[in-house]
Amino acid sequence: MEEQTDKVFIKNISIVLTILVVLTISIAFISREIGFEQEQDNNPSRNLISEERIKAVAGAYTNETEVAPSAAPVTSAAPEKTLAFDGSLDSEIIYASVCATCHATGVAGAPKPGSPEMTQRSEKGLDALMQTALNGLNAMPARGGRADLSDEQVRAVVEYMLR
Ligand code: HEC
Structure with a gap:
């Protein structure tokens, strides 16, 4: 059992x-x-x-x-291209903050504004100088290294440097 x-x-x-x-x-x-x-x-x-x-x-x-x-x-569908210095054409300020680094000291052979070298270069004419300023040449970077500078801004600064 x-x-x-x-x-x-x-x-x-x-x-x-x-x-x-x-x-x-x-x-x-x-x-x-x-x-x-x-x-x-x-x-x-x-x-x-x-x-x-x-x-x-x-x-x-x-x-x-x-x-x-x-x-x-x-x-934000069409963001506008923001220009350097809010698109300002104040050449003095742009020169001082972007270009003076090289051009005030003449580093790497950058022509100083007011120097005989600059006067000599200016004989090429504004258009030729603009070509260099926009596209660069040797140690000179295109638009001084600020791609957000407009053509007008660069032109204003180049004219300022020739004064
Ligand atoms: C990193 C240094 C540097 C900066 C920043 C710079 N430059 Fe230059 N720039 C040079 C040098 C170096 C040369 C000389 C190039 C050469 O002839 O070999 C030059 C040459 C030039 C010339 C003469 C070009 C020619 O055809 O003779 C112009 C105009 C000029 N620069 C404008 C500008 C402007 C405008 C800015 C600012 C927006 C600027 N540069 C910023 C280094 C610089």
């Missing part, structure tokens, strides 16, 4: 254990399948479509002091 009960118990426990093992394996496989499907969801074009779909809502929620994300590209 005692033996009989033990046998039944072992049989039952084995069935339960087998069911648990099978269940565990199936869950592992199912979660793998689901995980794989979600990975495929990382498709960039599909994400774009999702973003496009929620855009209207995302832009509408502006219960904050910050600018709505959808409004930002509109205001």
